[in-house]
Amino acid sequence: MSLVPGTLMKAQILTTPRPVEEHPLAYSEVPPPEPKADEVLLKVEACGVCRTDLHVVEGELTPRKEGIIPGHQVVGVIVASGTNCRKHSIGTRVGVPWLHRTCGICEYCTRGQENLCERAEFTGYTANGGYAEYVVAPEAFVYRIPQQFASIDAAPLLCAGIIGFRSLRLSNLRRGDVLGIYGFGAAGHVAIQVARHWGIRVMVSTREPRHQKLAQDLGAEWVGGAYDSPPVALHAAIIFAPAGELVPAALAVLRKAGTLVLGGIHMSAIPSFSYDLLYHERVVRSVANNTRQDGEDFLQVAAEIPIRTETQIFALQDANKALQALKHDGIRGAAVLKVGSQ
Numbered sequence: 001m002s003l004v005p006g007t008l009m010k011a012q013i014l015t016t017p018r019p020v021e022e023h024p025l026a027y028s029e030v031p032p033p034e035p036k037a038d039e040v041l042l043k044v045e046a047c048g049v050c051r052t053d054l055h056v057v058e059g060e061l062t063p064r065k066e067g068i069i070p071g072h073q074v075v076g077v078i079v080a081s082g083t084n085c086r087k088h089s090i091g092t093r094v095g096v097p098w099l100h101r102t103c104g105i106c107e108y109c110t111r112g113q114e115n116l117c118e119r120a121e122f123t124g125y126t127a128n129g130g131y132a133e134y135v136v137a138p139e140a141f142v143y144r145i146p147q148q149f150a151s152i153d154a155a156p157l158l159c160a161g162i163i164g165f166r167s168l169r170l171s172n173l174r175r176g177d178v179l180g181i182y183g184f185g186a187a188g189h190v191a192i193q194v195a196r197h198w199g200i201r202v203m204v205s206t207r208e209p210r211h212q213k214l215a216q217d218l219g220a221e222w223v224g225g226a227y228d229s230p231p232v233a234l235h236a237a238i239i240f241a242p243a244g245e246l247v248p249a250a251l252a253v254l255r256k257a258g259t260l261v262l263g264g265i266h267m268s269a270i271p272s273f274s275y276d277l278l279y280h281e282r283v284v285r286s287v288a289n290n291t292r293q294d295g296e297d298f299l300q301v302a303a304e305i306p307i308r309t310e311t312q313i314f315a316l317q318d319a320n321k322a323l324q325a326l327k328h329d330g331i332r333g334a335a336v337l338k339v340g341s342q
């Protein structure tokens with residue numbers, strides 16, 4: 001360990017899940033974690049703030065670990081590693097995503113669907129995350145961060161980016177096809193850049209004027225309100241907003257055999273709708289987590305393009321404030337906590 005024994009680290013710890021307006025995260029000093037044999041210890045530089053963090057902090061996701069430190073888009077430098085670590089050397093800058101660890105032996109892990117692992121651990125939910133100065137993660141589940149991204153800009157790629165990428169992959173689009181994106185936050189603003197890179201036409205529905213402006217800046221062919229119909233029928237649509245009412249609205253503008261991908265971990269109830277909206281082989285599917293391959297493939301594409309992330313930076317101590325802003329659609333692009341000095 002390169003840390004001085006007895007040194008404490010700053011961390012945001014979830015006390016009792018409750019509305020963010022009531023400041024559920026306590027800015028505290030705790031002993032830094034120690035890496036196990038297969039884990040690396042990172043000095044955190046940046047941690048993205050994701051809507052899932054909001055679901056954890058407010059309790060929409062059932063609490064799995066008491067006093068959890070949230071944050072699953074963590075960029076940091078390896079400062080120590082366990083005795084079995086061989087892949088990354090000390091000093092390497094890596095990212096820790098939501099998928100913290102899988103069992104490797106369940107029926108999903110052995111079928112190439114590790115994102116659905118029965119015993120998966122999740123960063124910032126079942127294992128402590130990156131709203132802290134230090135974090136540990138299994139070496140096999142961290143990604144090397146491409147050189148050209150600053151840590152702040154890389155953080156939103158690790159969840160919003162990867163999930164946006166997996167959502168796009170599952171939407172079965174071809175070059176020249178038309179994609180609708182509903183909700184234009186952190187994931188949407190990355191997904192549109194990959195879609196444009198692949199020659200896909202993008203229509204964006206979102207209620208916030210500044211999100212509409214960002215969508216336009218990033219190459220959306222049309223932007224409108226959350227329930228406005230795009231001018232052309234869609235080959236696929238991705239809903240990033242956690243609003244179930246959008247499902248029938250998006251199905252109504254989807255072509256035959258089109259795919260509707262639901263990109264969130266949590267969504268309000270989906271209202272009942274006529275079978276006509278689904279008939280003609282339309283498909284509705286969710287996206288759950290990602291495989292390590294998705295992450296590796298995405299970071300490679302992200303570096304090629306290269307993806308430009310729009311970030312709004314908050315200090316670690318202002319995590320409650322960042323989550324409040326996210327809750328009320330007050331973030332242009334992605335919110336990121338800056339941790340330590342870089």
Ligand SMILES: [Zn+2]
Nearest residue numbers: 103106109117
């Ligand atoms: Zn498994």
Ligand SMILES: [Zn+2]
Nearest residue numbers: 050052159160
């Ligand atoms: Zn996330």
